[in-house]
Amino acid sequence: MKARAKFGEFAERMLFTRAGLEQATRLNVATLHAVRMRQAGMTTVSDLGCGIGGDSLAFAGAGLRVSAVDADEVTAAIAAYNLAPFGDDAAVRTGRAEEFMSASRGEIRPARTDSADSSADAAHLRGTDTGAVWLDPARRTTGHSETRRLSASDWSPSLDWCVEVAHRHPTGIKLGPGLDRELIPDDVEAQWVSADGSVVELVLWSGALARDGIRRSALLVADGQTHELTAATDAEDLPVRELGAFVHEPDGAVIRARLIGDAGRMLEAGMLDAQIAYLTGDAAVTSPFVQSFRVRETMPVHAKTINAVLRANDIGRLEIKKRGMDIDPATFRRKLTLKGSQQATLILTRTTAGRVAILADRV
CATH class of the missing domain: 3.30.2130 (VC0802-like)
Structure with missing residues (x-):
């Protein structure tokens, strides 16, 4: 039931873990991520911390070529199964996000592998003007069932590392909506997303994925419709008044x-x-x-x-x-x-x- 609520009919052919399903992005929200990337001219995306592949499913479905990475071997295997219908357009590997990025050289690269197709993966992951990065740092303890939340200093990869990547590449960083606002950089677009009345995520957008003049966004998704309120900064306070009608x-x-x-x-x-x-x-x-x-x-x-x-x-x-x-x-x-x-x-x-x-x- 929970899987269908998040993935609709796609849930029928997907595999899940309890923790993976709980932490996965809803497909309708992930589709909005993919649409933003396509509208910004992206053709490839490296999904680092892909989990069971919820966002990658939407990226591939939108025609983006996907390189998905997760540090947990079981989770990566499940993501590979879920993305199998997209063939070579959605490659999944096991590894840490840091191993796949070389920020100092401005490129995206895979960790060492003995796979015969490693050279193809490297070409796929190499950064270009049309390549985006999607980061979903692990904010809970490892495991496939019960997990607990971690403080920002214990995330994997760290928020500081994610922000460094965002300064070098067009990037979306998926975070919990309750993130301390003091941790949000001034030069990114911060978008809080509500799905069916519940705030489900905060995404920090950078580079070509951030919109000019927008630093704050509230995006509402419900009943197949989207509504968005945007601004260049926090809104000015309203005066207090007596109860009206x-x-x-x-x-x-x-x-x-x-x-x-x-x-x-x-x-x-x-x-x-x-x-x-x-x-x-x-x-x-x-x-x-x-x-x-x-x-x-x-x-x-x-x-x-x-x-x-x-x-x-x-x-x-x-x-x-x-x-x-x-x-x-x-x-x-x-x-x-x-x-x-x-x-x-x-x-x-x-x-x-x-x-x-x-x-x-x-x-």
């Missing part, structure tokens, strides 16, 4: 990219609280970059008071959202009586008036 919740990618201000200006909205990522306004507008809610009424955050309002509004199905409050929605739900025929959303948060419960309807 609507509450807007920015997508996680917009929050991570610090583009809440730009999203809010589209909606003629302000902030509910300077430290909380909820917007509010009176304009009856929305956008793909937020979830919007029409306010019904507000009340104190007391279960007894909220229950009375729920009964009065005949609410039997309730979505609970919260920000800026130390409340567990699942625990709080057990305090509520839900016996009506209608549905609504309960937003627990802070406003200029203090802690408040907002009964609202999705727009």
Whole structure:
């Protein structure tokens, strides 16, 4: 089920490990990586840290000639099986990313191998103006089932090494969306990607793969559509205002990219609280970059008071959202009586008036 969710019908002929599937890029997101490379004029890509081959599958499918490398022998073998339909256009080798790069000489090269086709691989991997590098450093402990996250200093290859490669070649570096922003170089495009409402990755793009004048991007992928908010820098903050007729919740990618201000200006909205990522306004507008809610009424955050309002509004199905409050929605739900025929959303948060419960309807 999880494999089909990530790879669709391609999952039927693929092999996976538990860890490999969990860490693999969704095919629809990987396809966007491939499209960017093709639009930038790339014809080849070296996928260093290829895992089970999720990104390489999209690269090859887009017509790029792929050289895929992974340090783990089992994982590399699985990637080779998954990429087998592309024949010589998708070669997979076992090795460390550092062994395949020689940044000082400005070329991409394979590690030593006794394979008869090593010379062909070297020609394939050699850097050119139309060759891109895709780096997915290992950010978890090794293993094929349970793994744990590592600190940036323990990644393989290190982030510093990846950034050095990015300064020499058109490069995409796939990272976790929660990366400390202090670690992001000033001269790359940082793109946070949200898929079906979940922020799944941060990609740092360099060279010909980075777009002129763009340093921050929030890319949303859902229901077969994409929407993107871009800027040259973090957006300016919006003023805090009183609760209006609507509450807007920015997508996680917009929050991570610090583009809440730009999203809010589209909606003629302000902030509910300077430290909380909820917007509010009176304009009856929305956008793909937020979830919007029409306010019904507000009340104190007391279960007894909220229950009375729920009964009065005949609410039997309730979505609970919260920000800026130390409340567990699942625990709080057990305090509520839900016996009506209608549905609504309960937003627990802070406003200029203090802690408040907002009964609202999705727009």
